[in-house]
Amino acid sequence: MRNDILSADFTTQPYWTDGLAPFAEIPPPSARHVEVAVIGGGFAGLSAALTLARAGRGVTVFEATTIGSGAAARAAGSLGHVPKASLSELEALYGRSAALAAYTEAREAKEFVADLIREYQIACGLKVVNRFIAAHSPRAFERQRKSLPSLQATMGAVELVSREHQRDQVGSDAFFGGIRIAGAATLQPALLQRGIATAAQAAGASIRQNTPVTDVRQNGARFEIETPGGSFSADHVLLAINAEVRFGPRRFRDLARRLVVIPAYGLATEEVEPEMMSRVLPIGGPVSDTYKIINYIAPSDNGRRFIISGRAGRSEGGLEQKAERMFGYFAERFPDLRGIKVSHCWAGRFAVTSDWVPHMGLDEGVHYVLGCCGTGIPMSTWLGHRVALKIMKQDDKNSAFDRPLPAMSFTAARNALLPLMVRAYALRDRLFR
Numbered sequence: 001m002r003n004d005i006l007s008a009d010f011t012t013q014p015y016w017t018d019g020l021a022p023f024a025e026i027p028p029p030s031a032r033h034v035e036v037a038v039i040g041g042g043f044a045g046l047s048a049a050l051t052l053a054r055a056g057r058g059v060t061v062f063e064a065t066t067i068g069s070g071a072a073a074r075a076a077g078s079l080g081h082v083p084k085a086s087l088s089e090l091e092a093l094y095g096r097s098a099a100l101a102a103y104t105e106a107r108e109a110k111e112f113v114a115d116l117i118r119e120y121q122i123a124c125g126l127k128v129v130n131r132f133i134a135a136h137s138p139r140a141f142e143r144q145r146k147s148l149p150s151l152q153a154t155m156g157a158v159e160l161v162s163r164e165h166q167r168d169q170v171g172s173d174a175f176f177g178g179i180r181i182a183g184a185a186t187l188q189p190a191l192l193q194r195g196i197a198t199a200a201q202a203a204g205a206s207i208r209q210n211t212p213v214t215d216v217r218q219n220g221a222r223f224e225i226e227t228p229g230g231s232f233s234a235d236h237v238l239l240a241i242n243a244e245v246r247f248g249p250r251r252f253r254d255l256a257r258r259l260v261v262i263p264a265y266g267l268a269t270e271e272v273e274p275e276m277m278s279r280v281l282p283i284g285g286p287v288s289d290t291y292k293i294i295n296y297i298a299p300s301d302n303g304r305r306f307i308i309s310g311r312a313g314r315s316e317g318g319l320e321q322k323a324e325r326m327f328g329y330f331a332e333r334f335p336d337l338r339g340i341k342v343s344h345c346w347a348g349r350f351a352v353t354s355d356w357v358p359h360m361g362l363d364e365g366v367h368y369v370l371g372c373c374g375t376g377i378p379m380s381t382w383l384g385h386r387v388a389l390k391i392m393k394q395d396d397k398n399s400a401f402d403r404p405l406p407a408m409s410f411t412a413a414r415n416a417l418l419p420l421m422v423r424a425y426a427l428r429d430r431l432f433r
């Protein structure tokens, strides 16, 4: 039975790839030795390939599927500049200066992506906007109030908005105030990924689509890379497969155990009138809540649809049910949304680390960028670039995210027990209102 919030042309493909032609790869050279082998053609892998290729290095990206099928084109489109871990969480783990460095670098990451978009004229609908983080409870608002000085020190222009004034930001009375952050951004992620791939290819990188890497072995100073299409050798290897690492070569199973894979969902509504858009989102940019696994709503790249991402409930269900739950969360809080239909709902997954920040590092000679924690648009793109500099020994300073992937502190980290961890966060969000 079809759910009555779905439009007649409802699809389970991402809205971002509607009508997008397949990525045209330039036929790769026949050589079987590559200077740098990049495993994974998401934001991290492609960004690394671009930096390496423009420095004249030989680089080949091995992508298991096609450019546009992975998590990159399934993101909600938020180009954020705030890590998922709070400043105090990072401070408790790594000390004040490392925590501040991570927050500063996260802003640099966002600027890096914006500069890349401008430099390569990537038409991906980048919009710099204000973002509202709506407190889901009075205690959450109190926490925002208390952390305002450190938020301002690390995020720039951050303003506390009381419940009485939140209507200027959101078409809802359901929240308890919130903070307004200047300089957030949204974009069309599939077009960004396509743009970086095109730039990397034009700079001389090879991109081999439909080429999963099945094994990586060290052979003296070199690495042997196995694919169904035969083997390759490489001087350097970058593993940039994020959540897919648990399905990747066995050699990386230890890294996989340090990540938890979170299923995530996105949806797009049918087109609405501009006046409806500004009634629901007067702020003109994204709105999310204060849960750890956030609910997020934003205008699409052309400003005509709502893009929603968030929790989709614990029971399995199909994408129709996920759409109903995610849309229902916002329709309950934003009365003007009622009656609007959902046209797209899609699934994806991303990897989370125990400290809720992404990492770059080295595992037995293999470089990696893993654990984007749902901030991969800025962070994977940035860390891909940073790893490329490290490979070329051109990094003048260490990244704040260049530290080994920490082990998971409890057994629920095993992917088989993932629902426990997701439920634990959902429970924590409910309990610590």
Ligand SMILES: Cc1cc2nc3c(=O)[nH]c(=O)nc-3n(C[C@H](O)[C@H](O)[C@H](O)COP(=O)(O)OP(=O)(O)OC[C@H]3O[C@@H](n4cnc5c(N)ncnc54)[C@H](O)[C@@H]3O)c2cc1C
Pocket (backbone or CB within 6 Å): 039, 040, 041, 042, 043, 044, 045, 062, 063, 064, 065, 066, 069, 070, 071, 072, 073, 074, 075, 076, 077, 078, 079, 080, 211, 212, 213, 214, 240, 241, 242, 243, 244, 245, 247, 248, 249, 263, 264, 265, 266, 309, 346, 347, 348, 349, 350, 369, 372, 373, 374, 375, 376, 377, 378, 379, 380
């Ligand atoms: C629903 C949803 C909403 C999200 N919203 C946002 C958002 O608004 N903002 C944000 O910043 N992030 C968001 N994210 C997260 C973001 O999509 C990811 O963080 C980002 O794509 C990570 O980039 P990556 O390059 O590290 O990995 P991916 O984009 O996952 O790329 C990895 C690539 O490796 C390939 N691969 C896997 N195994 C192999 C193999 N063995 N050999 C070769 N290739 C392989 C995969 O096919 C894939 O293309 C969202 C994710 C989802 C699912």
